[in-house]
Amino acid sequence: MQLSKYIIVICLSLFLINCGGNNASKQTGLSIKTSSKSAMLGDTLKLSINNPKKLNITDVSYQLDGETVDKNVILNAITLGEKTITAKVNYDDNTETITKSLKIYNNIIPSYYKYEVVNTYPHDITSYTQGLEFHNGELYESTGQRKESKLRKVNFETGEVLKNIDLEDKYFGEGLTVLNDKIYQLTWQAERGFVYDVNTFEELSTFDYGTSKEGWGICNDGETLYKSDGTEKIWLLNPENLTEKSHIEVYTEKGKIPALNELEWIDGKIYANIYQKNGVVIINPKTGGVEGVIDFKPLRKLVKQHSDLDVLNGIAYHPERKTIFVTGKNWDKLFEVRIKKQ
Structure with a gap:
């Protein structure tokens, strides 16, 4: 119950x-x-x-x-x-x-996970966060809104921007992931993604979407890229040629979970924000079955309340610390949390 x-x-x-x-x-x-x-x-x-x-x-x-x-x-x-x-x-x-x-x-009821805030850090309140990921201990962030979209490397402890490039005004930045020293960044409705050198932020190439017409979130398991498009589908991409190999559909025992947004790969599972919600679902990447849910709604009350404040979005796993970092669109804080199955 x-x-x-x-x-x-x-x-x-x-x-x-x-x-x-x-x-x-x-x-x-x-x-x-x-x-x-x-x-x-x-x-x-x-x-x-x-x-x-x-x-x-x-x-x-x-x-x-x-x-x-x-x-x-x-x-x-x-x-x-x-x-x-x-x-x-x-x-x-x-x-x-x-x-x-x-x-x-799916044939199981999702488990409920609780969270504990272990640290709180500053976050750029002007950042409409779309993608968040750690690579070699450093935090990378993709932000959205046309004429405001950016790709950044950030000192997560101080909020200092270490490296930054602005996207062209016509692009609305979305999720990002890092694989084999390359950053893969999505845009929303332009049906185009970008590939950068993780060290220099030099643009190496671009790629067009296939059957999935929009770009929302992206993560990787070390071999395959996983891309959401705002529906219940997550597309599996070949990182070499960026073609869509197949897709999974995200379902509970009752129905589908639409509006999948930012994605993060954590210990063999996909963690996904749901657009316009403050919850996260934990997904089995082999079946698409939802195995867990986390309610991060209380975190929104802990950030500065202002007119541009929007929902939770941004999940980054720190493998050395075994913690998850979460923030939101135009939030002034970045939260480091530990989760535990209830």
């Missing part, structure tokens, strides 16, 4: 279960039948064919999101979210392909 109240409080916009659509053939009436109207990770899904006209079906083959599956599918090694079931049905001398959409949900 306490967890349910918490999820309601931070308004993670969980959606009701939707069993999806079934595209029955207008000519033959053939359609795909599933053993349940909704599915969860780990379920066994039984597939069959509705055949109202009693056609002489000789063979049926199934695919789930393009992968061949048996009529009894164990939903283990699969990502969550919207899926397409395809059936190729042979009857008499004819072949017909039919589809059905299905949503797969």
Whole structure:
């Protein structure tokens, strides 16, 4: 009950279960039948064919999101979210392909994490923070707003700006991450990202987005880049050519989590801010399942209250200190916290 109240409080916009659509053939009436109207990770899904006209079906083959599956599918090694079931049905001398959409949900209730503030540091109140990340003990920050967007290296203890470049006025800066001595910085709606040398801030290249049309948050696991686009999707990018290899969809046991924003990779999980909320979700990158939630809402009351004050945004993990640093858009403070599962 306490967890349910918490999820309601931070308004993670969980959606009701939707069993999806079934595209029955207008000519033959053939359609795909599933053993349940909704599915969860780990379920066994039984597939069959509705055949109202009693056609002489000789063979049926199934695919789930393009992968061949048996009529009894164990939903283990699969990502969550919207899926397409395809059936190729042979009857008499004819072949017909039919589809059905299905949503797969996570099979656990997210754990609630508490936090403890261990240190508080100054933060530039004019910074509309979009991305935050430590690299070799130094803090890097990307800020937003057109004509105000920046890329910075900051002394996190004093707030001193050690290095800074301004983006062109037409760009709205978004998330950043550092991999192999390169900074990857996103912009919002321009469908373009930038790659810089982490030591000199020299621009090395640019890249265009693929299926994801907007840039919000980005992080990495040491090999792959993970990019959010303001929906429930997180895209996996090849850091060499910046192409989108695949995506995961972020779901709880009840529904999807939209508006994923700033991302941070921490101990094998993705931590994500939710736009316009002051909570963070902890995501399993293999499935997209939400495993934990953190309510940072009380932190907003600890910063200077002013007209431009906006929501929490910015998560940076310090691996040597084993702590998480969080701030917000136009916040005058940077908080160092430790979290613990309740």
